[in-house]
Amino acid sequence: MVSKNSEGTPKWKSNGNNHPQNLRRQLIVQQRKSLPIASVEKRLLEEVRKHDILIIVGETGSGKTTQLPQFLCNGGFCRDGKVIGITQPRRVAAVTVAKRVAEECEVELGQKVGYSIRFDDTTSATTRIKYMTDGLLLREALLDPLLSRYSVVIVDEAHERTVHTDVLLGLLKGVQLARSLEGRKDANSVPLKEANNVQNRVSLKPCQGSKLSPLKLIIMSASLDARGFSEYFGGAKAVHIQGRQYPVDILYTHHAEPDYVDAALITIFQIHMNEGPGDILVFLTGQEEIESVEKLIHERVQKLPESSLRLSVVPIFSSLPSEKQMLAFKPALSGTRKVILATNIAETSVTIPGIKYVIDPGLVKARSYNHRTGMESLIITPISKAQALQRSGRAGREGPGKCFRLYQESEFAKLVDSTTPEIKRCNLANVILQLKALGVDDIMGFDFMEKPSRTAIANSLEQLFLLGALTDDYKLSDPVGSQMARLPLDPIYSKALIVASEFNCLEEMLISVAMLSAESMFYTPRDKLDEARDARKCFTSVDGDHLTLVSVYRASAECLEKSRLAGSKDKKAEKTLNKWCRENFINSRSLKHARDIHSQIRGHVEQMGLHITSCGDDMLQFRRCLAASFFLNAALKQHDGSYRALASSQTVQIHPSSVLFRAKPECIVVYQMSSILYFGIKRVVISHLGKGGKKNQQIK
Numbered sequence: 009m010v011s012k013n014s015e016g017t018p019k020w021k022s023n024g025n026n027h028p029q030n031l032r033r034q035l036i037v038q039q040r041k042s043l044p045i046a047s048v049e050k051r052l053l054e055e056v057r058k059h060d061i062l063i064i065v066g067e068t069g070s071g072k073t074t075q076l077p078q079f080l081c082n083g084g085f086c087r088d089g090k091v092i093g094i095t096q097p098r099r100v101a102a103v104t105v106a107k108r109v110a111e112e113c114e115v116e117l118g119q120k121v122g123y124s125i126r127f128d129d130t131t132s133a134t135t136r137i138k139y140m141t142d143g144l145l146l147r148e149a150l151l152d153p154l155l156s157r158y159s160v161v162i163v164d165e166a167h168e169r170t171v172h173t174d175v176l177l178g179l180l181k182g183v184q185l186a187r188s189l190e191g192r193k194d195a196n197s198v199p200l201k202e203a204n205n206v207q208n209r210v211s212l213k214p215c216q217g218s219k220l221s222p223l224k225l226i227i228m229s230a231s232l233d234a235r236g237f238s239e240y241f242g243g244a245k246a247v248h249i250q251g252r253q254y255p256v257d258i259l260y261t262h263h264a265e266p267d268y269v270d271a272a273l274i275t276i277f278q279i280h281m282n283e284g285p286g287d288i289l290v291f292l293t294g295q296e297e298i299e300s301v302e303k304l305i306h307e308r309v310q311k312l313p314e315s316s317l318r319l320s321v322v323p324i325f326s327s328l329p330s331e332k333q334m335l336a337f338k339p340a341l342s343g344t345r346k347v348i349l350a351t352n353i354a355e356t357s358v359t360i361p362g363i364k365y366v367i368d369p370g371l372v373k374a375r376s377y378n379h380r381t382g383m384e385s386l387i388i389t390p391i392s393k394a395q396a397l398q399r400s401g402r403a404g405r406e407g408p409g410k411c412f413r414l415y416q417e418s419e420f421a422k423l424v425d426s427t428t429p430e431i432k433r434c435n436l437a438n439v440i441l442q443l444k445a446l447g448v449d450d451i452m453g454f455d456f457m458e459k460p461s462r463t464a465i466a467n468s469l470e471q472l473f474l475l476g477a478l479t480d481d482y483k484l485s486d487p488v489g490s491q492m493a494r495l496p497l498d499p500i501y502s503k504a505l506i507v508a509s510e511f512n513c514l515e516e517m518l519i520s521v522a523m524l525s526a527e528s529m530f531y532t533p534r535d536k537l538d539e540a541r542d543a544r545k546c547f548t549s550v551d552g553d554h555l556t557l558v559s560v561y562r563a564s565a566e567c568l569e570k571s572r573l574a575g576s577k578d579k580k581a582e583k584t585l586n587k588w589c590r591e592n593f594i595n596s597r598s599l600k601h602a603r604d605i606h607s608q609i610r611g612h613v614e615q616m617g618l619h620i621t622s623c624g625d626d627m628l629q630f631r632r633c634l635a636a637s638f639f640l641n642a643a644l645k646q647h648d649g650s651y652r653a654l655a656s657s658q659t660v661q662i663h664p665s666s667v668l669f670r671a672k673p674e675c676i677v678v679y680q681m682s683s684i685l686y687f688g689i690k691r692v693v694i695s696h697l698g699k700g701g702k703k704n705q706q707i708k
């Protein structure tokens with residue numbers, strides 16, 4: 009019988025099916041069922057059971073990244089507490105995909121599903137599906153050479169061929185052989201020459217605990233040269249997942265576009281005025297370009313008829329604080345179309361809800377390495393076909409989509425199939441240091457899928473030797489080299505920390521390294537330019553940006569300390585600090601991140617037994633230490649006000665955002681030519697040496 013309330017009208021109780029959370033759950037279940045990969049779950053599981061190495065190629069959006077780990081987990085691959093590891097080339101993908109999969113599994117992030125990226129680990133002892141960056145798994149191999157906790161490692165987006173992916177592939181090959189030797193009684197009879205030096209290393213390490221099962225390895229992408237990978241893995245089986253969830257219309261321009269930024273702007277507004285609902289994702293080459301396009305959109309929006317849909321602009325690039333990056337993944341407000349201006353960090357793996365239109369100018373800012381000077385720089389170059397496919401794949405994930413390529417079809421045909429592996433175009437010092445720490449002495453003999461050039465290896469070995477990480481015969485030095493390899497930092501930063509302990513200013517160097525490892529510390533709202541500039545002056549040190557960052561950190565620590573002394577508990581003290589950040593135009597999230605990094609590196613440094621002392625106000629001591637640490641990157645002022653980097657003879661300039669931009673001291677040191685910081689200079693501009701192109705080439 010229906011119960012009635014006091015007014016005599018029936019009282020109704022919902023069964024909860026219409027609750028937004030339940031509706032979302034139902035939607036997710038339906039979405040998952042409709043993915044192309046869903047119909048081949050059983051077959052995929054069989055293939056993984058049958059083959060230790062499997063290459064999986066499937067259309068973008070077919071469900072590889074989110075579904076396969078769940079299939080494997082449900083299929084018994086997480087028995088005995090084993091973990092399925094999925095590597096991603098980018099942090100943002102590891103984070104957002106883990107969040108999505110946790111939601112699909114209806115668990116809290118960090119329980120069954122989690123992610124682990126440098127300085128941010130959400131995993132726990134209960135995590136069974138772990139998304140991480142490829143670099144992070146490499147680091148894990150230092151501590152656990154057999155990767156014993158993993159039953160399966162999936163190398164996702166392998167087509168990107170990041171330097172970490174390439175090294176990981178070689179390493180995983182070795183780990184796999186070593187684990188299969190572990191499992192074989194006649195392991196001793198297997199000729200050692202079968203194993204390369206990594207394999208030797210891992211097979212000689214004793215295995216902790218019980219016998220290890222073989223490691224399953226899956227290489228995955230939508231745009232993979234399956235044959236090349238299969239050959240590298242000795243004829244490994246490749247399977248193709250047919251079909252895509254939704255179609256994506258590809259449109260090309262009739263004529264070549266002389267100005268791709270302008271073409272992108274016109275296309276944004278054409279879509280906005282003429283196409284149906286749906287958000288727009290635009291691929292641009294870097295932060296400055298994104299910021300200038302954002303400004304232009306704001307200007308042009310003013311001229312739109314009042315009746316039209318609102319347009320909101322959201323940027324996403326790697327140096328943006330992560331919580332700002334996440335804004336791109338938030339749905340647009342009703343009555344608003346969202347335009348996301350992204351670098352290639354949004355190119356692979358990610359699903360940005362709401363995106364229906366992709367605008368692809370066909371360019372990317374990519375690392376390039378000059379073998380002669382040993383210098384790395386970022387150059388704007390055409391993308392590969394694989395990248396174009398990935399970009400268009402960001403549309404059509406929740407419904408049919410459109411991709412506007414701002415170039416002619418004939419130009420697409422000329423693009424290279426896949427991007428040159430990063431290992432062929434970057435400084436290898438970091439990777440070599442890690443390989444040496446893993447016991448790989450013969451770098452040239454390492455089983456790279458594609459070997460880097462001899463010159464690149466020699467340059468990086470020389471750099472490590474000069475930093476004291478290697479001995480005369482290029483073995484890892486003890487303790488300096490091994491200490492450097494233990495720190496999750498660029499070798500030059502690691503060395504700076506070791507040097508600082510001798511200069512009695514490790515406290516300041518820890519702060520400096522932590523602040524540099526976090527995202528941009530200062531922010532300048534467009535409507536408060538003067539206020540922000542004045543606030544920054546309070547921290548500015550005439551001696552450079554490192555010292556400026558130390559001042560910010562010290563002032564923030566003082567504010568926190570005062571608040572605690574006044575009796576505030578942690579939460580209240582944090583609130584006070586956030587207020588202080590707002591007043592001083594400091595990015596509170598970046599500062600918090602820097603504090604977390606600081607405490608993590610401090611932990612490493614303490615374990616290493618380095619003396620953590622402070623030079624107090626003796627900043628000359630700290631500057632001496634900076635010079636001693638970054639001596640490889642010293643630069644001298646030239647007559648025209650530019651600088652000449654002593655090691656490479658390259659001409660560089662101080663970036664306007666640096667506190668040294670006007671002061672222009674005689675001699676400066678650069679942290680690293682690619683991620684440049686002279687006594688704190690955040691970025692520099694290197695004069696462009698090639699013909700044509702842009703006059704100046706921005707190095708980030």
Ligand SMILES: Nc1ncnc2c1ncn2[C@@H]1O[C@H](COP(=O)(O)OP(=O)(O)OP(=O)(O)O)[C@@H](O)[C@H]1O
Binds near residue numbers: 404
């Ligand atoms: N965060 C999310 N929000 C909404 N839908 C999502 C999200 N992540 C994934 N999906 C849905 O799941 C589908 C499969 O995504 P998944 O990342 O597993 O595909 P994929 O095959 O790995 O694609 P790619 O090769 O582009 O990485 C997407 O097309 C989308 O429909």
